[in-house]
């Protein structure tokens with residue numbers, strides 16, 4: 339048995355896709371367990387860039403089985419488009435299996451997402467507007483529509499009617515377009531097409547996954563979002579609507595926690611965040627623009643500028659705790675190559691009191707000022723380094739200091755977007 343969870347340790351976009359793709363060559367199965375097309379994972383293979391939202395990043399390895407688990411909320415339009423694009427590029431999707439228990443994101447979930455954001459005004463979350471929250475709301479309210487309903491068709495129509503009654507009432511009150519008459523007929527016709535196209539990929543995944551574990555196969559779980567966006571453990575309410583921490587991987591595919599061997603936290607060598615919410619080490623102004631441009635920090639899913647800041651070890655230590663991380667992987671080290679000085683947040687100061695732990699309320703967090711330690715930069719190109727010893731001395735010291743502050747071994751360091759641009763200090767499988 340060998341199972342490894344890859345999880346984001348900050349606010350998402352840490353490079354989970356790249357690391358998953360790299361590790362997938364050693365795995366038999368790669369699994370997405372939660373979230374939906376709010377995720378945007380970039381993979382660069384032989385200089386060619388691919389952006390995935392729902393298909394697991396293991397798809398570029400022809401022998402790897404790729405599973406989309408029950409915990410994912412599925413935008414059928416997006417997943418089908420992704421499949422088509424992959425096929426057009428000669429990448430086989432024959433090993434893709436999607437759980438029949440996965441919930442479907444419906445057109446009214448997009449309207450609800452927009453509507454809820456607009457009601458919040460300046461307290462908006464800054465969602466990706468992909469209908470994620472409203473789809474999970476219906477799941478929790480036990481009125482969601484699952485893939486199995488679509489395949490059976492009659493349950494789909496019945497559940498659609500129930501949901502449209504409810505949503506149309508809200509839309510009517512809000513002065514938003516209702517889904518009835520011709521619009522409803524078109525929706526049904528679209529889903530009839532989706533049904534036909536998705537059917538070959540839908541399967542019963544619980545036994546598939548557990549039997550793979552029993553057979554001693556290597557399973558790689560690809561996290562989406564980051565731990566600070568976790569519904570329970572993140573900076574609520576500025577979070578996403580699923581459990582992004584490692585535990586969510588188990589419920590999201592139907593395996594027990596005893597099955598997990600290692601949990602690899604992915605952390606950028608600095609920090610980024612998209613959307614609203616607290617970000618203690620955020621850099622604004624020129625310094626922020628500079629780091630954003632160096633790191634090309636613009637979202638894969640929405641194209642929004644990512645907020646940027648220094649590495650926050652309070653955040654990553656907290657993430658290590660709530661995930662039970664066993665190892666860390668530091669990505670985008672190369673982005674810091676030209677900086678003369680690099681800061682690391684070692685703790686927070688709250689009215690003179692030094693905190694090493696994450697405060698649980700946003701009000702407390704807002705009062706915290708980061709305490710920085712400044713390290714000299716290395717002012718050298720790290721993108722060609724393939725062994726830890728190849729890194730400039732100051733870059734090695736930076737990684738070792740992160741290791742010390744986060745209390746975890748740094749097993750891998752990424753020094754570029756390409757699959758090959760990686761330093762492996764410790765094998766994960």
Ligand code: GDP
Pocket residue numbers: 346350351352353354355356377378379380381382638669670671672673752753754755
């Ligand atoms: P994910 O959502 O965690 O998979 O991360 P994203 O793909 O949204 O964002 C990470 C971005 O950084 C992508 O554009 C990657 O191609 C890129 N990337 C990943 N690792 C590295 C690295 O080590 N160096 C550089 N320069 N880019 C990287």
Ligand code: IMO
Pocket residue numbers: 346349350351352376377378379463464465466467468469470471561562563564567576577578579612613614
């Ligand atoms: P990957 O997997 C970065 C953020 C949104 C918003 C909040 C809630 O690429 O790391 P949602 O649409 O989920 O209801 O939005 O969560 N968010 C992400 N930020 N990377 C992601 O995924 C994200 N998925 C959601 O920006 O602040």
Ligand code: MG
Pocket residue numbers: 350351352377378379380638
């Ligand atoms: Mg991303």
